[in-house]
Amino acid sequence: MSDIPLSGQTEAEHLRTLRKKARRRAVLAHRGLIFGLTVVLLVAFVAVFAPLLAPYDPFAQNLSLRLAPPFWHDTASPEHLLGTDQLGRDYLSRLIYGARISMGIGFGAILISGLIGCTLGLLAGYFGGKVDAVISTIITVRLSMPIILIALAVVAVAGASLKIVIAVIGLLLWDQFAVVTRTATLQVRSLEYIRSAQAIGCSLSHILIREILPNIRAPVIVVATVELAHAILLEAALSFLGLGVQAPLPSWGLMLSEAKTFMFFSPWIITLPGVCLFILTLAINLLGDGLRDVTARGK
Amino acid sequence: MTLLSVKNLRVNLRTDAGRLRAVRGVDISVERGQTLCLVGESGCGKSMAALAMLGLLPPSAEWSADEMKLDGVSLLNAGQSTLSNIRGNRVSMIFQEPMTALNPTFTIRDQLCGVYRRHKGGNRAQARERAIYLLERVGISNARNRLDQYPHELSGGLRQRVLIAMALMCEPELIICDEPTTALDVTTQAQILVLLAELREELGMGMIFITHDLGVVSRIGDHINVMYAGRVVESGTRDAVLGCASHPYTQGLLRSVPRPGVNGLQSRLGTIPGTVPSFYQADPLCPFRGRCERKLPICASQAPPVRSGAGHHSALCHNTEISSIAGNSA
Amino acid sequence: MLEFTLKRLGLGVLVILIISVITFILSHVAIDPALGLSGDSATAEDIEAIRQRYGFDRPLMLQYFDYMGRLLQGDLGQSYLSGRPVSELLAERFPDTALLAVLSIGFAMIVAIPLGVIAALKPNTLVDRAALFIAVCGQAIPNFWAGLLLILLFGIYLQWLPISGSTSFVHFIMPAIALGSYAMPALMRLVRAGMVEVLRSDYIRTARAMGVRRRTILFKYGLRNAILPVISLIAVQFGFMLGGSIVIESIFAINGIGYLAWQSMSRADMPVIQAIVLIISMIYVVLTLAADLLNSLMDPRIRINR
Numbered sequence: 001m002s003d004i005p006l007s008g009q010t011e012a013e014h015l016r017t018l019r020k021k022a023r024r025r026a027v028l029a030h031r032g033l034i035f036g037l038t039v040v041l042l043v044a045f046v047a048v049f050a051p052l053l054a055p056y057d058p059f060a061q062n063l064s065l066r067l068a069p070p071f072w073h074d075t076a077s078p079e080h081l082l083g084t085d086q087l088g089r090d091y092l093s094r095l096i097y098g099a100r101i102s103m104g105i106g107f108g109a110i111l112i113s114g115l116i117g118c119t120l121g122l123l124a125g126y127f128g129g130k131v132d133a134v135i136s137t138i139i140t141v142r143l144s145m146p147i148i149l150i151a152l153a154v155v156a157v158a159g160a161s162l163k164i165v166i167a168v169i170g171l172l173l174w175d176q177f178a179v180v181t182r183t184a185t186l187q188v189r190s191l192e193y194i195r196s197a198q199a200i201g202c203s204l205s206h207i208l209i210r211e212i213l214p215n216i217r218a219p220v221i222v223v224a225t226v227e228l229a230h231a232i233l234l235e236a237a238l239s240f241l242g243l244g245v246q247a248p249l250p251s252w253g254l255m256l257s258e259a260k261t262f263m264f265f266s267p268w269i270i271t272l273p274g275v276c277l278f279i280l281t282l283a284i285n286l287l288g289d290g291l292r293d294v295t296a297r298g299k
Numbered sequence: 300m301t302l303l304s305v306k307n308l309r310v311n312l313r314t315d316a317g318r319l320r321a322v323r324g325v326d327i328s329v330e331r332g333q334t335l336c337l338v339g340e341s342g343c344g345k346s347m348a349a350l351a352m353l354g355l356l357p358p359s360a361e362w363s364a365d366e367m368k369l370d371g372v373s374l375l376n377a378g379q380s381t382l383s384n385i386r387g388n389r390v391s392m393i394f395q396e397p398m399t400a401l402n403p404t405f406t407i408r409d410q411l412c413g414v415y416r417r418h419k420g421g422n423r424a425q426a427r428e429r430a431i432y433l434l435e436r437v438g439i440s441n442a443r444n445r446l447d448q449y450p451h452e453l454s455g456g457l458r459q460r461v462l463i464a465m466a467l468m469c470e471p472e473l474i475i476c477d478e479p480t481t482a483l484d485v486t487t488q489a490q491i492l493v494l495l496a497e498l499r500e501e502l503g504m505g506m507i508f509i510t511h512d513l514g515v516v517s518r519i520g521d522h523i524n525v526m527y528a529g530r531v532v533e534s535g536t537r538d539a540v541l542g543c544a545s546h547p548y549t550q551g552l553l554r555s556v557p558r559p560g561v562n563g564l565q566s567r568l569g570t571i572p573g574t575v576p577s578f579y580q581a582d583p584l585c586p587f588r589g590r591c592e593r594k595l596p597i598c599a600s601q602a603p604p605v606r607s608g609a610g611h612h613s614a615l616c617h618n619t620e621i622s623s624i625a626g627n628s629a
Numbered sequence: 630m631l632e633f634t635l636k637r638l639g640l641g642v643l644v645i646l647i648i649s650v651i652t653f654i655l656s657h658v659a660i661d662p663a664l665g666l667s668g669d670s671a672t673a674e675d676i677e678a679i680r681q682r683y684g685f686d687r688p689l690m691l692q693y694f695d696y697m698g699r700l701l702q703g704d705l706g707q708s709y710l711s712g713r714p715v716s717e718l719l720a721e722r723f724p725d726t727a728l729l730a731v732l733s734i735g736f737a738m739i740v741a742i743p744l745g746v747i748a749a750l751k752p753n754t755l756v757d758r759a760a761l762f763i764a765v766c767g768q769a770i771p772n773f774w775a776g777l778l779l780i781l782l783f784g785i786y787l788q789w790l791p792i793s794g795s796t797s798f799v800h801f802i803m804p805a806i807a808l809g810s811y812a813m814p815a816l817m818r819l820v821r822a823g824m825v826e827v828l829r830s831d832y833i834r835t836a837r838a839m840g841v842r843r844r845t846i847l848f849k850y851g852l853r854n855a856i857l858p859v860i861s862l863i864a865v866q867f868g869f870m871l872g873g874s875i876v877i878e879s880i881f882a883i884n885g886i887g888y889l890a891w892q893s894m895s896r897a898d899m900p901v902i903q904a905i906v907l908i909i910s911m912i913y914v915v916l917t918l919a920a921d922l923l924n925s926l927m928d929p930r931i932r933i934n935r
Contacts, residue, residue, distance in 0.1 A: 018316050032765075140640065141647045143865075144917075146872025146909045149890055153902045156894040157659045233771050237876050240773050243894060253771075260777060260880075267781055274774035282769035289765070355837055379843070387839030394838070399831040404853055404927070414839045465839060 033290025039283030046096055047103040054093035055081070058250050062088035067266050082272060085255070086262055091269075094250035095276055101251045102232050102280060105166050109231040110224055112170025117177020118220060122208050124178070125185025135178070142175045148237060155243045165244050169234050173227050180223045184216035218295040225288030229281045236277055252277045302505040303329045303352070303390075303473055306366035310347045310529075313359045320578040321347040321360075323529035327507070329473065329522075334499060334506040336516045336537075338552070339526035342575050345509045348526075349475050353392055354382040370472065388418040391466035395478035397459035401450035407434075407461055408446040415468045433464040437494060456487035463491070467498065473505040480515065492518060513556045517541055522611075525549045528575050528586035535612030545606070546614040547593045585616065593618045637921055641914045648910045649700070653693050656899035657685070700907075706900035710893070715904045718889060725795045726878070726885030729808065730870040732801050734863060736809035737816055742859075745820025746852065752825055760821070764814035772873070776807035776880040793882035804881045808874060812866040819862055823855030830854075857924055864920035868913030 046053060068077040068084040070091070076083065082092040124135035154168045188194060189212065197211050236253030238244030245251035247258065252273040259269040310322035322344040329335045337345040351362045354377075367374045369390065374382070386392075394400045402410060411433070412426035419426075427446070434442035437460040450458055459479060466474055476495065480488040496519045499506045508519060516523055516537070523540040525533040525548065533546040544550045554569025573590040583602035588594045595618050607613035656662060663680040671679075680686050684695065699706070705715035748760035783803060784792035794800050827833060828851055836846050875887030882888070886905055893901040 018314075137640070137643060137647075141644050141651075144644050144868075144910045144913045145648060145651075146868070146906065146913070148875055149872050149902070149906050149909065152875070152890070152894045153655055153906060154659075156897050156902070157655060157899075229769070236771055237773060241876060241879060241891060241894075253773075256774060256777065263777060263781060264785055270774070270777050270781075274771065274778070277771050277774065278766075278769050281771070282765065285765055285769055353838060355834065383837075383840045383842065385840065386837065387841070392838040394831060394835060396831050400835045402832040402836065402850055402854075405850075413841065413845075417839075417841060417845075462835070465835075468839075 030290045030293060032286040033294065036283045036285070036287030036290055039279060040287055043099050043280050043283070044103055047099040050096050050100050054090075054096045056090035056093040058089060058093040058097040059248055060089060064088065067262060067269070069266065070268055070272070073268075083266075083268065085259065085269065091272060094255060095252070095272060097250045098252045098255060098273065098276065099280075101162075101245055101249060102235065102277070105162070105169065105235045105245075106228045106232040108166040109169035109173060109235075110227050112167065113172070113174035113227060113231075114177050114220070114224060116171070117174030117223075118181045118213070120174070121178040121181025121183075122185050122212060125182040126189050126208060126212065128186075132182070135182070139175055139178050142172070147172050148234065151234065151238055152241065152243050155238065160243055160246050162245060162249070165235060165238060169231050169238075173231055173234070176223045176227060177220065180219045181216060184219050185212055188212055188215050218291075222288050222292045222295070225284050225291065229284040229288070232277070232284070233281060300371050301328050301368070302331050302370060303327065303507075304366060304368045305352060305364055308348055308351060308362065308364040308367070310344065310351050310356065310360055310362045312347075312357075313361070317579045320581070321529055322351065322362075323578065323581075325524075325526070325529070325531050326534075327352070327524065329505040329507055331472070331505050332499070332503045333521040334496075334508055334519050335522045335524065336520035337507065337509045337524050337526055338511065338513065338516055340511055340575055342577075343526045344529040345526050346477050349392070349477055349507060349509055353386055353390060353475070354379065355386075355392070384418070387414050387466070387471075388469045389471055390473045390475065391469075391471040392475040392477065393459075393462050393466050393479045395481045397455050397462055397479075397482060400462055401458055403450055406447050406449055407453075411446075411461070411465050411468060414465055418469045429468060430464070433467055434461070436498075437461075437464045437467075438490070439464075455483055456491070459483060459487075459491055460494075463494070463498070467502070470502060471504060473507070474499070475507045475509070477509045478511070481510075481512075495519065513541070513552055525552070528578065530586060530615065532587065532616070533614040535608075539608070539612040543612070545608075545612075545619040546587075546616050547591050547618070548587045549614075551590075551592075633925070634922060637918050641918050644914055645907075645911055649697065649907055650693070652903040652906050653696060656903045657689065657692060657696075660897060660899055661685075662899065705904040708893075708898055708901050710896055710898045710901075715900050718901060719886065719904060719908065722884060722886045722889045724885075725883055726871060726874055726887060729801055729804055729874050729877070729883060729885060730867055732805035733809035733870050733874075734812065734867055736805050737813040737866070738863070740809075741813045741816035742820050742852075745817045746824055746847070748817070748821045749824030749828060749855075750847075757821075760817065764817045767810050767814040770810065772807050772811045773876045773880055775810055776804065776877055779803045779807055780880070795881075795883040795885070800881070800883070804874075804877045804883060807880075808870060808877045811873065812870065816859060816862060816866070819859050820855060823858055824851055827851050827854045853927075857927060860924055860927075861917070861920045864916040865913075867916055868909070871909045871912060 062084065065077060065080070065084055066086055066088045068080050068088075069075055070083040071081055073083075080090050080092065082090075082095065085091055085094065120135050120138065124132040151168050151172055155164060158164050158168075194207065194211055197207050202211070235244055235251065236256070239251040239253035240257040242254075242257060245254050247254060255273040256270055259266075259273070263270040305325070305327040308322055308325045308327065309320070312319040312321050325344070325348050327335065327337075327348065337348065339345050347356070347360070350356050351360075351364075352367065356362060364375065369385065374385075377385075401407075405413075408427065408430060411430040412423065415421065415426040415429055416423075430446060431442045434445060439445055439457060439460050445453070445457075445461075450461070453461065459482075463479075479495070480491050483491065492515060495506070495508075498504070506519075508515070510516060520537045523534060523537055524531045525540065525546065527548050533540060533544070533549045540549060541553070544553055548571070551569065551571040555571065571590055576586060576589060578586070584600075585591070585594075585598050585603040588598040591598070597617050601617070603615045603617050605613050605615055606619050661676075663676050663683070663685050684692060696706075703716060705719070707713065708715055708718060711718070744760045744763065748757040751757055780792045780803065783790045790803055791797075791800050792803075833846060833850060836850055841850070871886070874883075874885060875890050877883070878885045878887035879891050886909075890902060890905045892898075893905075
């Protein structure tokens with residue numbers, strides 16, 4: 001069959017342009033992905049360099065200048081861009097340090113939960129049978145427990161500290177990691193290259209970590225973003241209830257809780273930490289949605 | 300009067316890569332009591348043409364036509380509600396996927412009677428009687444009990460019969476069958492074909508039969524439109540098109556049909572090399588020239604002429620040499 | 630069908646048993662129950678006496694079986710703080726929480742289902758994007774913050790609604806919106822995805838080809854098929870609501886289970902916490918079981934195959 005050039009595109013040509021277009025659009029024109037990534041990186045930057053960025057010591061009280069409003073008010077104090085809280089602490093500095101708490105707890109927790117969840121999911125998906133039945137039951141048990149109540153109960157028993165909060169959240173949020181890893185592992189385990197790895201006698205850990213894990217990383221990363229947002233909101237809720245991060249640490253949730261008595265006269269005092277939480281969570285969710293769209297398109 | 304007459308039908312699909320020209324100027328004409336077969340490979344636009352006639356195109360599609368008349372009444376500017384009143388009532392359609400074309404959460408009775416009562420009104424008992432009559436007519440035994448079954452309890456052949464019964468609930472004047480037998484096994488296929496031919500005869504309906512299978516065409520077609528890449532490349536009566544195929548594409552299709560005694564076990568079945576091209580720009584040249592074994596230099600520079608012969612037989616080609624085509628050649 | 634029901638029931642019982650062990654460990658191992666029971670002013674001898682009297686010095690297995698035995702008779706123990714039976718406390722508080730959860734789910738459904746259907750009808754249009762935007766935002770708003778903002782807006786500025794308490798129906802409006810807005814996005818996405826899939830299906834094309842009216846297609850054919858997975862999600866979300874209502878109840882001072890849990894947490898009143906966790910888990914298990922069964926009743930394919 002000779003190749004006569006046609007003015008109508010051939011199927012192969014058409015598919016190529018399609019794929020090229022899809023890839024370009026997926027990465028660049030995904031506004032949610034770009035926005036999410038930018039904000040998350042920005043907050044991470046702020047969290048890391050908090051001591052350099054914060055204009056004041058977040059713990060330094062100035063009782064003569066309490067509840068100073070932020071810059072858009074007429075009576076704003078020129079020294080404090082976002083005003084001061086009920087103890088006269090610089091609100092901007094506390095919000096900046098708050099990013100540290102949120103990101104630190106968020107990443108710490110998903111590191112733990114990711115490790116637990118992926119291990120369980122890999123084992124369940126790879127071995128199937130009884131191992132799968134046992135792990136699936138564990139997952140069901142975890143799903144049946146009310147997260148926030150369990151977290152509160154454990155914190156109430158073990159005492160509230162940063163480490164405990166990270167550990168509790170990490171130990172509770174692994175279920176989605178396990179579910180997704182299990183499903184993804186089930187899909188790849190019978191593939192040719194896994195069979196050949198088994199045939200040449202690779203060790204179990206080698207197969208699980210070197211062969212399977214890299215191939216299921218896309219869905220795991222998407223879950224990680226969802227759970228990061230989840231962990232940050234959970235920490236805020238625990239702190240809000242007084243059983244999370246303890247004063248005087250500047251957690252956004254705790255700031256909301258401390259400020260709620262004053263919100264009737266100074267509404268901005270609950271607006272600012274809430275907006276921070278909202279934007280960070282929104283950005284992480286958009287990043288996750290974007291990653292899901294892009295990786296799903298690639299397949 | 301011609302039952303359905305469509306002139307210069309065009310359908311474009313909006314895709315990521317631009318406007319895909321799926322149907323590029325197709326004429327269709329069906330008489331009462333006759334069957335028109337639309338024949339072609341998958342992707343040639345035959346299903347899109349049928350969907351356009353019923354206003355069932357997907358939202359990503361746009362269409363236009365110079366004329367579209369049902370029984371002399373133009374449907375060009377008909378709104379969705381007018382079309383909706385016609386669909387299932389005066390014009391019905393049967394699709395190729397009997398396994399998925401019935402709603403899984405409703406019983407056969409709900410689905411059959413729903414159509415009847417939508418268009419004809421009437422009470423439950425009348426609708427039920429009609430449903431039982433038709434189920435029996437399409438060859439379903441024990442029709443009364445079948446009524447209360449769900450689609451997933453029936454085999455593919457039975458489901459297709461149910462779909463045919465559903466299409467006939469309101470005694471349509473025209474029935475469009477989109478590869479209704481493709482998903483079925485060979486025996487069932489034959490039974491359904493016989494049934495459709497009988498029903499058309501009995502009810503005096505017009506029928507448009509969409510298929511890629513020339514064997515099916517030779518059994519039930521009165522007229523044939525051979526479609527390629529969104530255009531009709533040859534049309535005429537069954538005997539003219541199948542007996543004196545004059546377009547190289549039709550000839551290629553005919554060579555690819557296994558015939559006992561003609562292609563023995565030793566001889567190879569004919570194939571047409573290459574695939575159907577997709578068009579994103581207007582292109583008046585012959586769409587088949589890339590795969591044609593009789594192409595001339597002129598094929599790459601000039602649009603193919605319509606060569607017509609006796610009995611409305613016509614073909615879109617520069618290089619035809621079949622005797623049934625008389626005169627008109629440049 | 631029967632086999633499926635029994636299997637799911639068995640799993641449910643197993644799950645409850647495991648959770649009871651976990652809560653038992655939390656209340657008897659992680660913390661010394663005698664210490665909790667004796668109060669702050671007790672001497673070492675008092676505590677030892679309590680330990681012996683209540684049998685806290687016996688092997689844990691024995692204590693667990695003892696605990697389970699009493700549990701099966703409906704005895705959930707006594708509150709360390711008030712000394713009242715836990716079952717009594719729960720019965721008092723449960724209606725408010727249940728009402729809040731039902732209203733929240735109701736709010737979420739009222740917003741999510743129409744929004745999801747509209748978005749599905751016009752995929753990738755402005756309407757669809759707007760619905761998606763609402764969903765994404767709803768997911769990102771911490772519900773306690775939403776609660777505070779609602780109080781500011783409707784309670785303080787507009788003065789339309791009471792800001793705390795649970796004495797009348799209007800008291801529940803803001804809490805239900807705050808709590809429901811968290812469940813709404815997931816519901817909306819599921820309704821939208823389900824509708825898009827159903828509307829694209831062959832049987833909807835058949836229905837259209839038979840001239841079935843648009844609204845019949847949408848509401849009778851489309852929604853019925855799209856709603857099946859939504860039922861499961863609603864059951865799951867209802868469980869979350871019961872657990873998540875703790876934050877909302879504490880903000881709006883609703884005298885429900887969540888508020889009780891919060892009060893008990895801050896003073897380590899373990900029998901109450903233990904009972905609440907167990908009850909909520911049980912409700913969750915029962916709800917998911919019910920949703921599975923309901924699904925199989927509504928979807929004839931599942932009904933037959935199982």
